[in-house]
Amino acid sequence: xxxxxxxxxxxxxxxxxxxxxxxxxxxxxxxxxxxxxxxxxxxxxxxxxxxxxxxxxxxxxxxxxxxxxxxxxxxxxxxxxxxxxxxxxxxxxxxxxxxxxxxxxxxxxxxxxxxxxxxxxxxxxxxxxxxxxxxxxxxxxxxxxxxxxxxxxxxxxxxxxxxxxxxxxxxxxxxxxxxxxxxxxxxxxxxxxxxxxxxxxxxxxxxxxxxxxxxxxxxxxxxxxxxxxxxxxxxxxxxxxxxxxxxxxxxxxxxxxxxxxxxxxxxxxxxxxxxxxxxxxxxxxxxxxxxxxxxxxxxx
Amino acid sequence: xxxxxxxxxxxxxxxxxxxxxxxxxxxxxxxxxxxxxxxxxxxxxxxxxxxxxxxxxxxxxxxxxxxxxxxxxxxxxxxxxxxxxxxxxxxxxxxxxxxxxxxxxxxxxxxxxxxxxxxxxxxxxxxxxxxxxxxxxxxxxxxxxxxxxxxxxxxxxxxxxxxxxxxxxxxxxxxxxxxxxxxxxxxxxxxxxxxxxxxxxxxxxxxxxxxxxxxxxxxxxxxxxxxxxxxxxxxxxxxxxxxxxxxxxxxxxxxxxxxxxxxxxxxxxxxxxxxxxxxxxxxxxxxxxxxxxxxxxxxxxxxxxxxxxxxxxxxxxxxxxxxxxxxxxxxxxxxxxxxxxxxxxxxxxxxxxxxxxxxxxxxxxxxxxxxxxxxxxxxxxxxxxxxxxxxxxxxxxxxxxxxxxxxxxxxxxxxxxxxxxxxxxxxxxxxxxxxxxxxxxxxxxxxxxxxxxxxxxxxxxxxxxxxxxxx
Numbered sequence: 126x127x128x129x130x131x132x133x134x135x136x137x138x139x140x141x142x143x144x145x146x147x148x149x150x151x152x153x154x155x156x157x158x159x160x161x162x163x164x165x166x167x168x169x170x171x172x173x174x175x176x177x178x179x180x181x182x183x184x185x186x187x188x189x190x191x192x193x194x195x196x197x198x199x200x201x202x203x204x205x206x207x208x209x210x211x212x213x214x215x216x217x218x219x220x221x222x223x224x225x226x227x228x229x230x231x232x233x234x235x236x237x238x239x240x241x242x243x244x245x246x247x248x249x250x251x252x253x254x255x256x257x258x259x260x261x262x263x264x265x266x267x268x269x270x271x272x273x274x275x276x277x278x279x280x281x282x283x284x285x286x287x288x289x290x291x292x293x294x295x296x297x298x299x300x301x302x303x304x305x306x307x308x309x310x311x312x313x314x315x316x317x318x319x320x321x322x323x324x325x326x327x328x329x330x331x332x333x334x335x336x337x338x339x340x341x342x343x344x345x346x347x348x349x350x351x352x353x354x355x356x357x358x359x360x361x362x363x364x365x366x367x368x369x370x371x372x373x374x375x376x377x378x379x380x381x382x383x384x385x386x387x388x389x390x391x392x393x394x395x396x397x398x399x400x401x402x403x404x405x406x407x408x409x410x411x412x413x414x415x416x417x418x419x420x421x422x423x424x425x
Numbered sequence: 426x427x428x429x430x431x432x433x434x435x436x437x438x439x440x441x442x443x444x445x446x447x448x449x450x451x452x453x454x455x456x457x458x459x460x461x462x463x464x465x466x467x468x469x470x471x472x473x474x475x476x477x478x479x480x481x482x483x484x485x486x487x488x489x490x491x492x493x494x495x496x497x498x499x500x501x502x503x504x505x506x507x508x509x510x511x512x513x514x515x516x517x518x519x520x521x522x523x524x525x526x527x528x529x530x531x532x533x534x535x536x537x538x539x540x541x542x543x544x545x546x547x548x549x550x551x552x553x554x555x556x557x558x559x560x561x562x563x564x565x566x567x568x569x570x571x572x573x574x575x576x577x578x579x580x581x582x583x584x585x586x587x588x589x590x591x592x593x594x595x596x597x598x599x600x601x602x603x604x605x606x607x608x609x610x611x612x613x614x615x616x617x618x619x620x621x622x623x624x625x626x627x628x629x630x631x632x633x634x635x636x637x638x639x640x641x642x643x644x645x646x647x648x649x650x651x652x653x654x655x656x657x658x659x660x661x662x663x664x665x666x667x668x669x670x671x672x673x674x675x676x677x678x679x680x681x682x683x684x685x686x687x688x689x690x691x692x693x694x695x696x697x698x699x700x701x702x703x704x705x706x707x708x709x710x711x712x713x714x715x716x717x718x719x720x721x722x723x724x725x726x727x728x729x730x731x732x733x734x735x736x737x738x739x740x741x742x743x744x745x746x747x748x749x750x751x752x753x754x755x756x757x758x759x760x761x762x763x764x765x766x767x768x769x770x771x772x773x774x775x776x777x778x779x780x781x782x783x784x785x786x787x788x789x790x791x792x793x794x795x796x797x798x799x800x801x802x803x804x805x806x807x808x809x810x811x812x813x814x815x816x817x818x819x820x821x822x823x824x825x826x827x828x829x830x831x832x833x834x835x836x837x838x839x840x841x842x843x844x845x846x847x848x849x850x851x852x853x854x855x856x857x858x859x860x861x862x863x864x865x866x867x868x869x870x871x872x873x874x875x876x877x878x879x880x881x882x883x884x885x886x887x888x889x890x891x892x893x894x895x896x
Contacts, residue, residue: 177614179787179834187835194827213483213825234828261616262630262830263459 176228176254185344185380185387186230186294189322192378192387193293193398194234197320200374200400201289204318214239219288222312224276224305225295229255229269235291236265243287244271245279276308284311289318296323296361297354303364310368315405319370322378322398326355329394342382358397370401460488461831462821463619463629465596465642467493469512469570470793470810471635472577476525477818479584483825489588490629491581492621494595501575503534508569509661509770511696513539513675513688513804515565516895518811522576526583530576531568537689538563539675543758544877546679547730548865549739551874552757553881555891564891565675565804567688567696597622599632599645601789613787616832631832632789633817638779640795648781648791655776655859657683658706659801660699662772664721665765668693676760677802678725679862684802685724687760695761697721698801706773714766721763732870739874746882753882776800780852784813784841788832792817797848800859805894809848816843847896 175181202208202215209215217239223232226244228251236242246252252273259269276290290309299305309319324334331352338344362372377393380386462478464471475491478484514522514536522528540563545552555564581590598620599605603613617632634642643650664687666672672695677686683700690696699709699721709720747754779798784791793810817840824836861873880886 179614187833190829191827191835194829198828213486233830237825237828237830258614 176230176251177258182346183228183230184385186227188380188385189293189378189387190231190234192389193231193291193320193322194238196398196400197235197289197291198238200318200320204316204402209239211239216240220286222276222279222287222290224290224292224309225298226255226271227251229258229271231291231293232269232271233259233262233265236268240268242269244269245274245276246271247273247275249273276305276312280308280311285314287313287317289313289320291320293320293322296321296356297350299354302356302361303367306364306368306370310370310403313403315403317403319365319401319403320398321361321401322396323361324350324355324396325394326352326357326360327394330355334395344380344382358393358399361399362401365399365401369404371404372399372401374398374400457618457626457628459616460490460627460629462487462489462631462633463617463627464489464491464633464635465619466634466636466640466793466795467491467495467590467592468635468637468793469573469577469807470814471633472574472581473521473525473527473811474633474635474792474814474817475588475590476527476577476581476584477521477814478821479581479587480525481818481822483822484831485587487825487831490627491588491590492594492596492619493590493592495592497590497592498575498578503572506767506770507663507690507694507696508571509663509696509767509772510570511567511688511690512570512573512807513565514568514573515805515808516563517815518808519566521811521815525577526580527573527576530579531572534572534576535691536566536568536572537691538673539565539567539689540671540673541758542675542677543760544677544679545757546862546874546877547727548681548732548870549735549874550731550743551739551877551881552755553877553887554756554758555887557891564895567675567690569690591621594621594623594625596620596641599642601632601646601786604647604786605645617788629832630788630830631821631837634789634791634795635793636795638777638794638798640791642789643781643791643795646786646789646791648783648786651778651780651782653778655778655800656703657700657776658703658773659776660697660701660706660709660771660773662697662717663690663767663770664695664697664718664763665693665767666695666761667764672761674758674760676725678760680724681730681863681865684862685721686802687725687763688804694767695763697766699724700776700800700802703775710771710773714768717766717771718763721766725760725763730865732865732867735867735871735874738871739878742875743878746878750882753884755881778852778856780848784844785834785837787834787837790817790837790840796844797852799852799855802859803851803855803894805851805855809851812847813840813844816840 176183179187198215201219209217211217215238216235219240221235221240221242223235223242223244226232226246229244232242232244232255244255252271255271259271260266290313292309296302296305313319324330335350335352339347339349358375362375365372375393376398377390378396378398379388379390380396381388464475471491471493475489478489519528522531541554541556542564543552543554557564581588596619600608600618602608602615602617616628616630619627619629619632621627632642634640636642672689672692675686675688677684682702682705685699688696688698701709709717712720743755777798778800781791781796784796792813794806796813797809799806820836820840821831824831824833829836861869
């Protein structure tokens with residue numbers, strides 16, 4: 126219902142492009158064929174110094190860690206054959222990409238649990254904030270690397286390199302989700318995971334996620350979200366299937382502004398989380414023939 | 426690690442440039458020692474906190490330091506004479522001690538179970554008794570403070586790989602971002618800096634203040650505190666009582682000047698806690714031993730304050746209660762006679778109510794008397810402190826399990842909410858009881874007598890009270 130990550134816009138010939146009013150076709154840049162949306166970047170630069178204030182603008186994002194960190198950890202640990210050798214570091218040895226890392230709010234806890242993190246973000250200020258904060262904690266300093274880049278930039282040199290990619294509160298700010306997901310697919314190992322948290326495109330998400338959150342309750346600054354960019358879990362799942370993923374979980378989430386805590390709910394009309402696994406090459410050929418798009422809903 | 430992955434990536438150079446251009450903040454100089462958790466204050470609650478953290482599973486690779494100003498007691502010998510400072514330990518606290526392995530140590534030294542409690546007053550005949558129905562479970566345990574501290578310290582010394590204890594070290598100053606003058610505008614997420622009296626500087630993610638009712642941590646963090654001086658002193662002493670076969674009853678009599686209580690220590694000895702005015706307290710301390718004994722006996726037995734109007738009304742009311750609750754008759758026991766007092770065991774300390782409006786701030790948490798200090802009339806003070814220890818160690822375990830920073834306000838505020846929900850009702854009840862019994866004004870005496878008699882007749886209410894006090 127908020128989220129302050131900036132992800133680059135990709136010039137594309139996507140099917141969404143013509144409907145996207147933010148598409149700047151005459152701003153082609155040589156690096157990774159991407160454009161930085163100026164409006165989007167400016168709005169986050171103002172906020173970068175308040176990233177780590179737990180009671181400030183990013184309160185809900187900090188609170189979301191209580192939901193997404195255990196979810197990511199448990200999902201990745203379950204997939205392992207053996208229990209982790211050090212139970213205080215369940216993610217030891219895993220390579221994880223935090224797409225749209227912002228101030229590093231999600232990267233640091235995952236690093237504390239043992240993961241090797243790479244955080245990418247388009248806004249240099251965010252990378253700066255994240256790196257400065259990282260250096261304050263010597264125990265995780267060597268486990269996290271922040272790079273000012275896009276996911277697409279990493280595709281050339283990091284094919285099949287990551288055990289997991291986390292795109293939390295990101296896809297609602299991307300102009301071409303298709304390209305984004307395809308790039309994610311290329312950099313994830315076969316059998317690896319992608320974790321997404323985003324906002325559904327419904328009337329309810331407009332009233333609560335945009336109107337109420339931005340104008341009434343002031344949980345996020347006005348203009349943070351563009352309802353046009355929200356995506357339903359069904360559409361997201363379809364795109365993931367096309368890219369070679371198999372969705373294993375879709376679950377709704379809800380933020381209670383009174384208690385300032387998140388909880389898992391069965392209704393995914395507003396916020397939801399999605400976990401998908403990259404199929405192995407042989408399996409993906411078989412499954413595309415069978416056209417299986419069943420999602421398994423599990424309530425945790 | 427991450428570097429190997431990107432050794433062929435041209436973006437590596439870009440990120441290196443960014444890293445080199447960043448400047449560290451002033452407070453994070455590499456010469457300072459870094460810790461995860463520092464506990465300031467090694468009293469019963471602070472040491473118990475250190476021990477509980479040492480036993481907490483997920484904190485095993487965290488650096489935990491306990492700062493205690495007193496020297497280490499290498500050779501503790503259980504003295505024959507009982508100490509005059511004791512606590513009434515609730516079953517919930519016993520649970521905590523069992524978890525940290527200190528309960529067996531205490532049992533090996535000494536403690537006295539309380540099977541029954543009798544509370545009455547001097548202005549009327551109303552009385553209330555608490556006991557477990559079959560006298561099987563103990564209501565509380567009376568243990569000397571020294572015994573508790575020694576038992577916990579022994580356990581702590583076996584955890585030396587998990588918790589570092591620095592004796593004869595106290596904090597000279599704290600720099601708490603956002604609170605300390607000169608650091609008001611610093612981001613509150615910056616670590617806390619502690620300067621010890623030995624000149625060491627420690628930077629920590631979480632500072633736990635366990636430094637008692639005049640907590641320096643609380644002052645440094647600019648916590649708002651509600652304080653009320655009760656204008657009373659508690660006189661403590663070790664009494665020798667007439668030999669009873671089973672000294673397992675705790676006695677408390679409310680006098681208009683304050684309650685007098687006798688807690689069993691052994692079959693022949695009991696501990697006295699007499700709350701009274703400062704002048705009376707001084708007078709009692711200056712008395713000769715045998716005169717003091719007479720004064721104590723007089724306080725438990727005299728009938729001078731009895732209000733006859735109230736007595737007759739309450740008698741009629743009691744007859745009514747006996748008729749309605751015919752199976753629950755009032756059983757009034759007589760307290761043992763005091764025959765002597767341990768020479769040199771008399772002391773007194775002032776009483777006040779201190780309650781901090783907040784127990785936590787980013788990177789700071791208060792536990793024990795630093796957060797809340799109450800009137801001793803219900804023996805709840807230290808148990809609330811140990812309750813803080815259990816709660817905070819559970820919350821920190823949860824925080825670390827989610828990869829969170831231990832000083833994160835998200836989890837600390839969970840601790841604060843849970844503890845305030847437990848502590849505030851107790852503080853208000855005890856404060857209320859103090860005011861209720863602090864007078865000999867007839868209507869108030871009548872009200873409280875009838876109220877006490879009614880409560881005494883309702884077993885399920887008494888069970889609820891015991892349950893509440895034991896948790």
